[in-house]
Amino acid sequence: MKRYSAFAVAREALRNNTGWDRAWASPEPKKKYDVIIIGAGGHGLATAYHLGKNFGITNVAILEKGWLGGGNTGRNTTIIRSNYLQDPSAAIYEKSRSLYETMSQDLNYNVMFSPRGCMMLAQTQHEVRGYERTAHANALQGVKTEFIGPERVKQLVPIINIDGPRYPVLGALWQARGGTARHDAVAWGYARACSDMGMHIIQKCEVTGIEQSGGKVTGVNTNRGPIGCDKLGMVVAGHSGHLAEMAGFRLPIESVALQALVSEPIKPCMDVVVMANTVHGYMSQSDKGEMVIGGGTDGYNNYTQRGAFHHIEETVRALVETFPMIARLKMLRQWGGIVDVTGDRSPILSKTPVDGIFVNCGWGTGGFKAIPGSGWGFAELMAKGYSPLTDAFGLDRFYEGRFIDESVAAGVAH
Amino acid sequence: MLILTCPNCGVTGEETEFHGGGEAHLKRFGPGSSEGDFHDYLFSKVNPKGVHLERWRHNNGCGKWFHAARDTVTLEVFGTYPAQTTEPPQHIRDAITVKRPGWSWREFA
Numbered sequence: 001m002k003r004y005s006a007f008a009v010a011r012e013a014l015r016n017n018t019g020w021d022r023a024w025a026s027p028e029p030k031k032k033y034d035v036i037i038i039g040a041g042g043h044g045l046a047t048a049y050h051l052g053k054n055f056g057i058t059n060v061a062i063l064e065k066g067w068l069g070g071g072n073t074g075r076n077t078t079i080i081r082s083n084y085l086q087d088p089s090a091a092i093y094e095k096s097r098s099l100y101e102t103m104s105q106d107l108n109y110n111v112m113f114s115p116r117g118c119m120m121l122a123q124t125q126h127e128v129r130g131y132e133r134t135a136h137a138n139a140l141q142g143v144k145t146e147f148i149g150p151e152r153v154k155q156l157v158p159i160i161n162i163d164g165p166r167y168p169v170l171g172a173l174w175q176a177r178g179g180t181a182r183h184d185a186v187a188w189g190y191a192r193a194c195s196d197m198g199m200h201i202i203q204k205c206e207v208t209g210i211e212q213s214g215g216k217v218t219g220v221n222t223n224r225g226p227i228g229c230d231k232l233g234m235v236v237a238g239h240s241g242h243l244a245e246m247a248g249f250r251l252p253i254e255s256v257a258l259q260a261l262v263s264e265p266i267k268p269c270m271d272v273v274v275m276a277n278t279v280h281g282y283m284s285q286s287d288k289g290e291m292v293i294g295g296g297t298d299g300y301n302n303y304t305q306r307g308a309f310h311h312i313e314e315t316v317r318a319l320v321e322t323f324p325m326i327a328r329l330k331m332l333r334q335w336g337g338i339v340d341v342t343g344d345r346s347p348i349l350s351k352t353p354v355d356g357i358f359v360n361c362g363w364g365t366g367g368f369k370a371i372p373g374s375g376w377g378f379a380e381l382m383a384k385g386y387s388p389l390t391d392a393f394g395l396d397r398f399y400e401g402r403f404i405d406e407s408v409a410a411g412v413a414h
Numbered sequence: 415m416l417i418l419t420c421p422n423c424g425v426t427g428e429e430t431e432f433h434g435g436g437e438a439h440l441k442r443f444g445p446g447s448s449e450g451d452f453h454d455y456l457f458s459k460v461n462p463k464g465v466h467l468e469r470w471r472h473n474n475g476c477g478k479w480f481h482a483a484r485d486t487v488t489l490e491v492f493g494t495y496p497a498q499t500t501e502p503p504q505h506i507r508d509a510i511t512v513k514r515p516g517w518s519w520r521e522f523a
Contacts, residue, residue, distance in 0.1 A: 241461035252457035254436070255486075300416075300434035302486045303463050308415055310430050343457060398457045399449055 001196040003108055023188060024068075024195035029202050032228035033061045035382065036220060037235055038207050038243065040064035041073040042183070043360055043367065044235035045190035045201075046375020047382070052197040054376070055383040060199040061229075063222060065206035069187030072237050075305075075337035076368040077260050077282065077294040079273050081118040081178035083145045085134050086404045088392035089346060090141040095389060096373025100181060103372060109189030111181045112287065116272050118178030119156065121322075122147075123167035123278040131173035145175045159269050159325050166321065167278055180273060180284055186371060210247045210357070217247075217356035232357045233382055238303065238338025240361035249353045251361065252398050253340045256297045258365050259307030261316075261334040263326070265289030270323075279318030283326075291326060293319060297339065297365060307336035339365050344403035349378050349390035358382050359395070416489060421496050423476035435469035438481045439501060439520070463487055465510055465517045467502055470494070483510055 002008065002021055012019050035051060037044045040062045051057040064070075080100055082093035099106075100113050122128040131147055138145040150162045153172050162169040191201055202224070209221035210232070219228035234243050238255040265288050275282035280296045295315030298308050312334060320327045341364040342348060348362040360378045363370060377389030392404060416429035425431075437459060443451040460466070466486050471479050481499070483492040483506050492510045495503050502522055510517055517523065 239463070241459065242463050250454075250458040250460070252459065254459050254461050300468065300484075301436075301461060301466055302489060304487065304489060308429065310415065399453050 001192065004110075023192040024201055026203065027200045029061060029200065029205065029222075029224055029227050032219070033200070034059040034229070035231045035233065036060070036227060036229040037062045037233045038220070039071075039234070039236040040068045040187075040191070040201055040203065041071050041235065041237065042069065042186050042190070042371035043237075043363070043374050043378070044233070045069075045187055045194060046371050047233055047235060047360065047378045048194045048199055048375075049190045049197075050375045050379035051383060052194065052199060054379055057383060058197045058199055060194070061227065062194065062199065062201045063205045063207060063220070063227075064201070064203045067203050068191055068201065069184055072337040072339065072367060073187045073371075074184055075260065075335055076183055077284065077292050078180040078183045078368055079118060079178070079275070079282070079284065079294075079366075080113070080181060080369040081175050081273075082143050082369070083118070083120070083134060083138055083173055083175045083178070084406055085137050086346075086406060087141060088404050089406055090138065090143050092373045092377060092389050092393075093370055094141070094143050094373075095376060096370045097177065099372035099376065103181075103186070103189070107189035107193050109185060109192055111185040111189055113179065113181040114287075115177050115179040116284075117156070118175045118273040119153065119275065120173040121153070121169050121274065121276045121278075122171045122173065123164075123169060123276065125170070127278060128170050131171070134173055143175075144177060145173060148172050148174045156272055157270055157274055159323050160274070161322060161324050164321050178273065180286075183368060186368075190375075207243065207246070210243070210354075212247070212354060215355050217354055230356060231382055233360060233378065234357065235360045235378075237361060237363065237367065238340050240340050240359065244352075244359070247352070247354050247357055251348065251359070251395075252342055253348070253362055254301050255303060255338050255340055256300070257302050257304055257307040257336045258295075258297045258339045259311060259334060259336040260292070260294045261312060261331050262286070262293065263291040263329040263331050266291070266329065269325070274322075276318060276322055279322065281315040281318040281322070283319055283323070290332065291329060297341070303338050305336045305338060307334075339363075339367075341365070343398070345406040346404035347374070347393055348395055349374065349381060349387075350394040350396075351381075351385075352395065416484075416491060418470060418482060418491060419494050420472040420475060420478070421480050421494050422472065422478040425472070425475055427472075427475060431472065431474045433471045433473045435471055435479065438467045438469045439522075460520055462519060465492075465514055465519050467519055467522070469497065485514070
């Protein structure tokens with residue numbers, strides 16, 4: 001792999017950009033791999049990357065039915081934060097946030113991580129108490145957050161209306177080291193690093209069946225023929241239930257559509273991420289100047305990747321109330337992704353009833369921020385059978401009633 | 415936007431008038447049941463890509479619960495039927511079979 005650097009840019013400028021390599025290869029699948037990861041999104045690629053980097057396992061294939069990073073990795077609103085309530089969540093999300101800080105250097109790929117600060121508005125007394133509690137929990141967990149008053153909110157976000165007619169801003173949970181990153185670049189950067197380690201990224205390769213022998217996985221059937229493996233990682237978000245059914249077990253997951261939209265680009269007006277969970281909306285401004293807006297999920301199971309119109313209406317109405325100056329903005333694009341939601345709003349990183357099959361899913365409406373931490377922990381789980389980061393997130397917690405209840409941190413926006 | 419007909423009051427309305435209530439025809443397991451049965455009743459979801467039988471409530475109307483048969487990929491509603499039943503009635507099964515031959519959902523087909 002040729003390193004990207006200022007020197008490389010200057011060198012290629014002199015020879016008409018003829019020296020750039022393809023960022024990742026498109027090989028034909030082999031007959032067998034040590035590990036197959038299904039799903040070349042952020043979590044799948046990060047898992048493969050850390051299998052190679054942390055454990056030296058490089059005979060790995062990453063199968064993707066569509067194109068690389070074309071699922072929820074390319075559909076989210078790119079928010080990164082770690083201000084969760086429960087200890088296991090704080091551990092994995094904070095690991096993730098800290099890995100984002102050095103990701104551009106680690107991958108030699110600019111993921112445009114922007115620690116601009118993430119603010120979660122408290123607009124009811126209930127939320128004030130909830131976020132004060134979270135701030136205290138975060139202090140014990142070593143995650144730097146603070147509860148700030150309305151004056152500080154107005155100072156950080158001048159365009160906000162703090163004495164709104166329905167829900168005045170009473171304060172906010174502020175994480176100064178949260179922020180955003182370029183979602184596609186995260187997938188591309190990992191893909192380039194994985195390909196460089198000799199891993200095979202196989203796109204347009206849909207898994208149609210899972211082969212087992214004596215309760216142990218032996219391989220997968222795909223539209224490009226059967227491929228053998230010793231270990232299989234399913235990292236497919238909304239389609240996890242569908243794959244689990246092929247393997248013969250069920251997951252405590254329901255798939256729903258979550259949507260987002262962006263406005264036309266405008267001059268810089270807001271340099272932090274603002275989330276307003278009471279009124280169902282969150283917003284940040286991209287480097288291009290577009291206001292990136294996320295809304296709520298549809299209230300029923302679906303796989304449509306678009307989302308219901310009245311939910312956009314609800315989100316936009318809430319944001320116009322909170323930020324009156326955006327009332328006349330035109331919206332450019334709207335899209336949806338299928339998110340996999342668990343009962344306690346926490347992910348599942350776990351062994352399964354089938355020996356050799358591991359599942360990483362249930363990130364629901366907030367998986368992007370967790371990509372590097374999830375990859376780190378899940379790779380350890382797949383390589384060694386145990387990871388302190390993922391131990392609390394096993395499937396057995398639903399049998400034992402040992403939930404990691406994050407509905408406070410993740411009730412709506414994520 | 416989904417358009418549903420409430421079998422209780424006969425009103426046909428848009429989805430904003432209703433509220434989804436998740437998977438239908440659950441068999442309840444309470445105290446005294448095995449851990450596996452209790453877990454499956456509470457958490458294991460069919461979550462199918464295709465035909466789904468589910469509960470809805472007409473909460474901005476008559477307020478009563480009913481069942482619907484719907485496709486989770488196309489959002490097509492095959493029909494609605496009263497909640498006072500433990501399995502989908504034959505006319506609903508027939509309506510689904512016309513559109514999705516060979517369908518199955520849990521033990522029903």
